[in-house]
Amino acid sequence: QVQLVQSGPEVKKPGASVKVSCKASGYSFTNFGIHWVRQAPGQGPEWMGWSSSYSGNTHYAQKFQGRVTMTTDTSTSTVYMELRSLRSDDTAVYYCARDMATLTVFDYWGQGTPVTVSS
Amino acid sequence: DIQMTQSPSSVSASVGDRVTITCRASRGIAGYLAWYQQKPGKAPNLLIYVTSTLQSGVPSRFSGSGSGTNFTLTISSLQPEDFATYYCQQANTFLPLAFGGGTRVEIK
Numbered sequence: 001q002v003q004l005v006q007s008g009p010e011v012k013k014p015g016a017s018v019k020v021s022c023k024a025s026g027y028s029f030t031n032f033g034i035h036w037v038r039q040a041p042g043q044g045p046e047w048m049g050w051s052s053s054y055s056g057n058t059h060y061a062q063k064f065q066g067r068v069t070m071t072t073d074t075s076t077s078t079v080y081m082e083l084r085s086l087r088s089d090d091t092a093v094y095y096c097a098r099d100m101a102t103l104t105v106f107d108y109w110g111q112g113t114p115v116t117v118s119s
Numbered sequence: 120d121i122q123m124t125q126s127p128s129s130v131s132a133s134v135g136d137r138v139t140i141t142c143r144a145s146r147g148i149a150g151y152l153a154w155y156q157q158k159p160g161k162a163p164n165l166l167i168y169v170t171s172t173l174q175s176g177v178p179s180r181f182s183g184s185g186s187g188t189n190f191t192l193t194i195s196s197l198q199p200e201d202f203a204t205y206y207c208q209q210a211n212t213f214l215p216l217a218f219g220g221g222t223r224v225e226i227k
Binding site: 097105 | 151153162168174208210217218221
């Protein structure tokens with residue numbers, strides 16, 4: 001069965017960086033892209049960007065350009081999302097999600113990684 | 120950027136009611152519209168994609184329709200497990216992919 005398993009909760013100080021992992025299993029990893037979506041408390045989901053599991057190409061939402069990096073390790077079927085220069089409004093649950101190959105909709109999601117940014 | 124606007128932001132309904140949620144895109148998205156259900160503490164769950172295609176395993180009481188910039192999610196007969204928050208998402212362009220603000224379906 002398809003599974004996306006994310007790393008555990010993080011607490012960071014403003015200005016720090018966080019790196020969240022997403023390990024995929026149960027499907028042909030390179031056939032589907034992985035996206036990152038975050039959700040602040042009480043808010044709707046917010047798309048952050050995409051990485052191709054096949055080529056490693058990425059596309060980031062303009063809002064996060066220069067602060068986010070998504071990388072792929074095909075040997076372990078793991079995708080990483082690093083967010084730098086953290087601010088209090090980056091406090092959110094961060095999800096990885098698999099797209100449907102030819103459609104940018106998300107049929108499988110990780111369990112979410114809570115990231116708290118607080119001094 | 121494409122903006123997605125959902126209405127209403129919340130709706131109170133009873134088991135067995137028909138519920139309709141609307142999503143409007145700020146410009147045409149060629150039918151690339153998806154709907155998700157989210158329960159507290161859980162990731163969103165895909166219900167419908169490309170306006171009206173039901174995701175595998177989703178009950179047939181859920182349906183989607185629309186075109187251009189206006190889309191609708193309908194629950195034909197609300198069940199207890201349907202009380203949740205629903206989000207639309209435009210999937211036409213990376214500029215950027217965007218979700219609506221959500222509609223909370225509450226018990227009347």
